[in-house]
Amino acid sequence: MxxxxxxxxxxxxxxxxxxxxxxxxxxxxxxxxxxxxxxxxxxxxxxxxxxxxxxxxxxxxxxxxxxxxxxxxxxxxxxxxxxxxxxxxxxxxxxxxxxxxxxxxxxxxxxxxxxxxxxxxxxxxxxLDQKAQQAVAPITEPAHEETEIIGKSPAMQEVFKFIGRISKTELPVLIHGEVGTGRSQVAKALHNHGSRKNNKFVSINMSSVAQEMVKYELFGDASKDINECAIVKADGGTLFISEIGDMPIECQNRLLQLIQHQEYTPIGSTEQKHANVRIIASTSHDLEHMVETGAFNSDLYYRLNIININIPPLRDRNNDIPMLAKHFLAQSAIDGHTEPKKLTSEVLVFLCRLPWPGNVRQLKNLCKYLTIMVTGRDIQLVDLPSEFLHANSNQNKLNNQANVQNKENATWQDLLRVWVNTKLKSGEHDILNEAVPEFERIMLEATLNFTGNHKQESAKLLGWGRNTLTRKIKELNIN
CATH class of the missing domain: 3.40.50.2300 (Response regulator)
Structure with missing residues (x-):
């Protein structure tokens, strides 16, 4: 090419x-x-x-x-x-x-x-060529559920690269990421772009299944119909295990057997059964730490961790927020049979500064809410739910507290950066004209104090001429 x-x-x-x-x-x-x-x-x-x-x-x-x-x-x-x-x-x-x-x-x-x-x-x-061919070809099967991932940030480009490289392999994959970052979307993309795309994608969430029922949901009950368990349903396709860190130890040992030998034993049976499934798992926990404490099977961890994908939180890729919001608003408009709403530039800038503890899922839910609740086409700041407006002020308070706690170890350059970021986030302008006089004032006062108010010596230490020092004292009204 x-x-x-x-x-x-x-x-x-x-x-x-x-x-x-x-x-x-x-x-x-x-x-x-x-x-x-x-x-x-x-x-x-x-x-x-x-x-x-x-x-x-x-x-x-x-x-x-x-x-x-x-x-x-x-x-x-x-x-x-x-x-x-x-x-x-x-x-x-x-x-x-x-x-x-x-x-x-x-x-x-x-x-x-x-x-x-x-x-x-x-x-x-x-x-486009494929779509043109499909437009004149008979539809033989329903289209896949939309699973494409949105993002142009460098962090998401890395995720896309991983998906492209490993979707055709049969190796297990471990997806790391906070809740709401889109781990299931990545798992579906791996399936839909892989060799198993024409077979089933079965998902099971360890945090939403009662601990005593996990083994039955995964491996089946020999006294009942084992065809209802997740492994049998996913045979030939992909089994996605979400929040694998919450899986009971007994099930971890059984899953290890499945990955190693493509065999499993239904609960209450001694007969091993063959299963052709690809395992993709995700977690929001620190599995390496759980291995160290004995809370997670070390052999299973190393079997899963051959290929791992890290999905960044939304706050670390805030340049993706405008395009994500536009997509979710359009999607919500289709679902609600209405015209899509549009975020004003002021709202976009505000949203890009939020911490987003719920990540992409939280943004998607916000767009659904705004589509329903906002009567006009343009979404203004006042249209945002109160918890979002409070979240910004609370985050600023937390940032300030962290800065105070860390200032003993911070350099003056670090503290200056904190000051600049605080001013910019509060929407202030002309900050250089505010900072420079204060910087000169502090330098002058500290040096004069050090020399016992000896102006010629102070000028020498500052690298100024005596006339410059005298003029600055007058301009800055230093006594």
Whole structure:
């Protein structure tokens, strides 16, 4: 595959760097210094990936996305900007960009993103071709339940890479992640993209089954119909065991036998039965610690932990929140037979700052609530449930408390960062003009105190001239 890449930037140095890097990687490309030139060129040829600056003379990058996607909505667009603020990221994703690349960036990272976008382009064209064929072909079986995972953040891209690499294997997989991060979606994606996709995907949650009933639910009761147990139902397919850390030790030993020998023994029987199932497990617990304390079978842990996937909490990938919210609102609108609601920029920024203890599931439930409760089309801050508004203020309090507790070990640079983050999160502006005078005041007062108010010595220690020190004392009104 040799994709055609277009680079659009009014900065000559940026174009030069991309020209050399793409040449070095033997990637075909064209360079444009403005959006208008690219729009003119697309009448004659179609690029596979476009990487463009967001702020340029004339037409900007976001406007260019709209115009390009009117011609071909499946061209991946990578937005570059030196203004890496949250609102720019939100705008870029809202307009359909594939990735958001803040300047300065590592050119190798940029090439990696371009390659990923090119692969995405190929996959999209293949999918469209398949849909076109399916449109004229008779439907022979019901469509799979939607299990695709949404996210463009680097952390989620790593998850996607894992799914792509291991979905075709038969090895057990262990999925780590907090409650609500989408562990079951990852398990379904592994199944649906694997060789067992035409067979059953059976899920059982250890935390929702009574401990004394787990063994019967998994391995069956010999005195009853064992065909009702999870292993038999999943034969030939995938068995997903959620919250495996809550599985009783007796069942852990039985599951180990299944993974090692593809055999199991129903409860109340001595006869071993064969089972062809792939095991995928998930946990929100620290299984390694549980192994150390004897709460989890060490052999089972190492059998499961051959391949592990870590799903990040939502708070660690908040740039995914705008696209997740848009998806959930559209989904809720379909379910509720209504028009989809839209979050205002103010609400999006607010949601991106929340701690999200319930992760993606909590965001999905919020979107369902807003679809039902908000009468207008645009969702405002006042439309959010009170617990969300309180969550933000409570999080700020916790952050402040943590900062106070840790300040003995913190450097002055750490404390400055805390101050800056606090100011920015509270929506304040012009903070540099507030900080610099205070910084100079503290430096002056501490140095004057150290020298016993000796101005010439203080100026020398600060690296100033005597006149500069005198002027600063007057400006800052230091006595």
């Amino acid at each position: 040799n994709p055609m890449i277009w680079v659009i930037d009014d900065d000559t140095s940026i174009r030069f760097v991309f020209d050399k890097a793409l040449d070095a990687n033997k990637i075909t490309h064209r360079l444009f210094e403005n959006a208008e030139a690219a729009l003119d060129a697309i009448k004659k040829e179609t690029p596979d990936v476009i990487i463009s600056d967001i702020r340029m003379p004339g037409m900007d990058g976001l406007s260019l996305i709209k115009r390009i996607h009117e011609i071909d909505e499946n061209i991946p667009f990578i937005i570059m900007t030196a203004h890496s603020d949250l609102s720019s990221a939100i705008d870029a994703y809202d307009e359909g960009s594939f990735e958001y690349l803040p300047k300065p960036f590592d050119i190798d990272q940029a090439i990696s993103v371009i390659r990923r976008a090119a692969v995405h382009r190929v996959n999209m064209l293949q999918m």
